[in-house]
Amino acid sequence: MGTATDIKTFSPQDYKADIHNDWCPGCGDFGILSSIQIALSKLQIPPYRTAVVSGIGCSGKTPHYMNTYAFHTLHGRVMPSITALKLANHDLTVIGVGGDGDAYGIGAGHFVSGGRRNLDLTYIVFNNDVYALTKGQASPTIAKGQKTKSMSEESIMEPINPVLLGLACGYTFVARGYALDTKYLVELITQAIRHRGTALVDVLQTCPTYNDLHSKSWYGEKVDGEDRLYKLDQTDYDPVVHDPNDVAEITQKKAQALLKSQDPTGRIALGVYYKLEVPTYEDFLKEKITALQAKPLVELEEIYHRDITPNLSKMM
Amino acid sequence: MADKSRDTSFSWMIGGPQGSGINVSAEIFAKALSRAGYYVFGQIEYHSNIKGKHSAYRLRISEQPVSSHVETVHLLSALDEETLVGDLYHEFPAHPGHAHEVAPGSAILYDREYRKFIDWLDRSDVLFWEIPYADLLEQALSEMGKPGQARAYRIMNNSMVLGASVGALGFDFEMVAEAMRESFGAKAGKVAEMNVNAAHHACDYAREHFAGKIAHRLPPAPARREQILIKGSQAVALGKLQAGCGIQTYYPISPATDESVYLEENQREHSLVVLQTEDEVSAIDAAVMAAHGGVRSATSTSGPGFALMPEGLGFAAMTEAPGPVVVIYQRGGPSTGLPTRWEQGDLSFAVSAGQGDIPRIVIASGDIEETFFDSFDAFNYADRYQIPVILLVDKHLSSSYQTMAAFDTSKLVIDRGALFDPAKNGGGEFFRHAFTPSGISPRSIPGQPGGVFWTTTDEHDPRGHITESIPNRLAMVDKRMGKMDLAGREIPDEKKFRLFGSGRTPVLVIGWGSTKGAIVDALRRIDPEGQTYSFLQIRILRPFPVEPIRELLERAGKVICFDGNYSEQLARLLRTETGFQPQHRVVKYEGRPFSEDEIVAALEHAVAGGPDRIVVTGGRVIDSDFAMKEFDRMVEMRLKHEKMLPPMVPLPPGYNR
CATH class of the missing domain: 3.40.920.10 (Pyruvate-ferredoxin oxidoreductase, PFOR, domain III)
Known part of the structure; x- marks a missing residue:
């Protein structure tokens, strides 16, 4: 049992569950999993103060590989799940993980509302363009006209741009990572967890089994003589809204993020696209329910001793 | 008459x-x-x-x-x-x-x-x-x-x-x-x-x-006494507050919204978080996860909203969440149906919603006072058995006002069920879904040191990891479903059903939910000594109290069952659970609740040798051609007179259109 005098430090190993991992060899998910574990150890958040919550699919198995409170919930329902867990205990570090179909397809309605609420949450989306666990159908992020080897016909729908969607829904931190660049992904996830507000990290993830289009070698290709993948923080791009009260600045920062996310050259920018620090949902809630300023909801003993007599008196 | x-x-x-x-x-x-x-x-x-x-x-x-x-x-x-x-x-x-x-x-x-x-x-x-x-x-x-x-x-x-x-x-x-x-x-x-x-x-x-010229007069007022005037949606809400509910989720829907709005008005005073979600899917899933988070949680909806919730019910059941409490305010269905009208059309749905075998407790409150105590009990059941609890109420209970004595809360005790205590775990490992003699696994609260656990909506082993092993599957299904048997054994009979009268009268009337009020009033009118009729009110539909109900049915003379739906859903449940078919089934499905007069009319009709199935409306028993005749009569009525303009609702003075 942990006490205040403990000086235990947590290594990435402390976040690893002792269980066989059944992802395909070479799966991009491994990179995301280890990045989450390393980020948590960098932040020294105790495993028991952390909850990892997933939807359904290959990404859905992530919590099983974490030595934290771990919830493998329903397809598309990551956002309602992490929202409520955070409301129950705002001292927990709550990380949602899900696939692109989970977040932008079946869970799209929840994804929208999650951005509007802006609780202090981290949502990591494993984006591989396919529904892998059901053997490779098209996901909402696959481009129009594309066909992976697992699809019988090419897609005739426009893809969702996760960065644009995140910006439109009000996510206050929008980043894009690459599963096979774990060093950089650790950095992005660390920033996302530190961010006060709901942070979206869309992670480009290779699926060696079903997505033959966007493979490790494709991501490693040159476009017009330059690396397809590049890092925003190695350019003069500034994602931060410096004055949250400046509506024009917010619009400008969102606009530049949109432009970056749809680069006509085909190059893909990794890094933080957008960051805005504003009061969170919990901040507003604490103004309404002042007891939450001292303790999280789960620790409020007084709610089990409520006196409803004043309510009844009003009915007399 | x-x-x-x-x-x-x-x-x-x-x-x-x-x-x-x-x-x-x-x-x-x-x-x-x-x-x-x-x-x-x-x-x-x-x-x-x-x-x-x-x-x-x-x-x-x-x-x-x-x-x-x-x-x-x-x-x-x-x-x-x-x-x-x-x-x-x-x-x-x-x-x-x-x-x-x-x-x-x-x-x-x-x-x-x-x-x-x-x-x-x-x-x-x-x-x-x-x-x-x-x-x-x-x-x-x-x-x-x-x-x-x-x-x-x-x-x-x-x-x-x-x-x-x-x-x-x-x-x-x-x-x-x-x-x-x-x-x-x-x-x-x-x-x-x-x-x-x-x-x-x-x-x-x-x-x-x-003044004084009317045939019927206000009866003399009895002595003044302390009483409250309350409607069902408020009573349900107060039951939740009394129970220590921490999070209420909801998506607006008639006639359930009144309860959530009342709770919203009380959230500052009582430190209750009310979360208005983007849909009912989110409402139930958030409530499930709040329960996992260690907070008592609830959601309230109506039939069309509950139609989006079976997935979440399975989530709760499979992961053995201590809740949530789901209150269903029934209204006329199917689909959007009659949004503001009464029906008891969701009995079959509530007892069976979801795919696979989902353990659940389903309570049906009979009157406004019961909604308070049932709402309170629901949270104890949720924590004790770690299963979802459905409280079935309806539009009539929700929006009707009734006078009654203020609720006596002195005997209400909160039971949080089996909690994991690391000090008593002997340094051993914690298994969230451990097999135990009772079938209940102690639960830890996220954030609790030493209590880290895994859980999943996939079938899982005691530790909470996915497995498709045959013996594990058998044991886990037995564990989950066995909790209903445990609840059935532990919950006292008086919470499962109530018998008004001796049960040995020539006629046994059976009802559930808000038919109770009209039945009790009707029997007081026509049989104040309780010589002809007894009334059996079914209060818990899952787990169904099979044995005591079968006993009552078998020793009864004539059995008359009341249902606020077309398909005789309570009668069907009785048949499924006990093999017993009530001789007479009285149904009402036009969207308005049973009145006392309708109960009286139906009982007299049945006792006088009426048909097996009796339909009532407007205070009387109707024939199968009633609807078309009445429909035509109302159209004729309109054609007979000059067309009226729709009523204009006056606007407040100075209102700017």
């Missing part, structure tokens, strides 16, 4: 367009009557509409406890002509007005403006009491320095109609004025006084002209 001589209650109705404030007036009156010591049951019927469509509010006022409404009206207070003559502007009229419900010798209060419509009513046996509302309003406004503005202040007609009723009935106006001031609130001091003054003028006029 039933012997109605024992019923000394008085039935008052106010009717008018939605948005005109008839509910405000009725609730003010009900409050004043409650304070005077009367027992009151208030029941509203309204359309899914904001302004203009017809609504009617009944108050049954009695010197004895009442828990239902009757079909007859002793004083009808009409705010508009539609209340008198019915809907004459829709191609297929929505209703025939309420004049036909007025008992002979009773009275109708109406505005002088609507005099011409009186001739349309073929009622020479009732008293027509005309009130010059516009003149009285002009007098009232002149006194308050606003002469010549009666048209602009027509919005106050609802207060005047109430005042006229109070005067005609000889009730104490000051008590009504006090309730009216409270209703408007301190901020609306001047507006409140204007309404009180206008109502006073109408009251004086009616007192002078009509």
Whole structure:
């Protein structure tokens, strides 16, 4: 049992569950999993103060590989799940993980509302363009006209741009990572967890089994003589809204993020696209329910001793 | 016909367009009557509409406890002509007005403006009491320095109609004025006084002209006593507050929303988080995860919303979440159906919703008082058995007001169920889904050191990891479903069902949910000594109390089962669970709750050798051709008269269109 005098430090190993991992060899998910574990150890958040919550699919198995409170919930329902867990205990570090179909397809309605609420949450989306666990159908992020080897016909729908969607829904931190660049992904996830507000990290993830289009070698290709993948923080791009009260600045920062996310050259920018620090949902809630300023909801003993007599008196 | 001589209650109705404030007036009156010591049951019927469509509010006022409404009206207070003559502007009229419900010798209060419509009513046996509302309003406004503005202040007609009723009935106006001031609130001091003054003028006029002339009178008020006037949605909410509910989630839907709105109004005072979600899928999933998070949680919805929730019910059951509590306010279905009308159409759905074998507890509250205690108990069951608990209520319970003694909370004890204690774990590993003799695995709370656990909606092993092993599957299904057997053994019989009467009478009446109020009142009327009828109220539908119910059914003579749906859902459940088929099934499925009169009519019909299946509406048993005949009659009624304009709801003075 942990006490205040403990000086235990947590290594990435402390976040690893002792269980066989059944992802395909070479799966991009491994990179995301280890990045989450390393980020948590960098932040020294105790495993028991952390909850990892997933939807359904290959990404859905992530919590099983974490030595934290771990919830493998329903397809598309990551956002309602992490929202409520955070409301129950705002001292927990709550990380949602899900696939692109989970977040932008079946869970799209929840994804929208999650951005509007802006609780202090981290949502990591494993984006591989396919529904892998059901053997490779098209996901909402696959481009129009594309066909992976697992699809019988090419897609005739426009893809969702996760960065644009995140910006439109009000996510206050929008980043894009690459599963096979774990060093950089650790950095992005660390920033996302530190961010006060709901942070979206869309992670480009290779699926060696079903997505033959966007493979490790494709991501490693040159476009017009330059690396397809590049890092925003190695350019003069500034994602931060410096004055949250400046509506024009917010619009400008969102606009530049949109432009970056749809680069006509085909190059893909990794890094933080957008960051805005504003009061969170919990901040507003604490103004309404002042007891939450001292303790999280789960620790409020007084709610089990409520006196409803004043309510009844009003009915007399 | 039933012997109605024992019923000394008085039935008052106010009717008018939605948005005109008839509910405000009725609730003010009900409050004043409650304070005077009367027992009151208030029941509203309204359309899914904001302004203009017809609504009617009944108050049954009695010197004895009442828990239902009757079909007859002793004083009808009409705010508009539609209340008198019915809907004459829709191609297929929505209703025939309420004049036909007025008992002979009773009275109708109406505005002088609507005099011409009186001739349309073929009622020479009732008293027509005309009130010059516009003149009285002009007098009232002149006194308050606003002469010549009666048209602009027509919005106050609802207060005047109430005042006229109070005067005609000889009730104490000051008590009504006090309730009216409270209703408007301190901020609306001047507006409140204007309404009180206008109502006073109408009251004086009616007192002078009509008092004492009505055949039915208000019974004498019993002694004043401490009682509350409460509606079901509030009682459910108070049960949740008493139980320590920490998070309520909801998506707006009639008729469930009232409860969540009441909780929202109380969230600061009682430290309750109310989360309005993007849909009902999110509402239940958030409630499931809040329960996992260690907080008591609930969600409230209606049939169409619950239709989106079975997935979440399975989530809760599979991951053994301690909850949530799901309150279903039934309304007319299927689909959007009748959004603001009553039906008991979700019994079968509630007991079976979801894919696969989902353990659950389903409670059906019979009256408003029960909703409070059931709502409280639901959280104990959720924590103790770590399963979802459904509380089935309905529109009638939700929106009806009833007087009763304030709830006695002194015996209510919160039971959080088996919690993981690392100190007692002997340093061993914690398995969230551990196999235990009772089937209940102690739970830790996320954030608790040493309590880290895994869980998944996939089938899982004791540690919470995915497995498809055969023995594990067998053991886990047995564990989850066995919790229903455990609940069945532990929950006392009196919470599962209630028997009114000896159970050894010639007739056993069976019902569930809000039919209770009408059945209890009806039996008190026709069989006060309990010689002919007993009443069995089923209170817990899952786990079904098979043995005691079968015993009661087998020793009963004639069994008559009441259901507020077409498909006899309670009768079907009885048949499935006990193999017993009630000889008579009485159903009502037109969207309005059973009245006391309908229970009486159906019982007498059944006892006199009526058919196996009996359908009631409008206070009587109907034949299979009733609907088409009545439908045609209402169309003829409309064609007979000049087409009426839809009612105009007056806007507040100065309102800028």
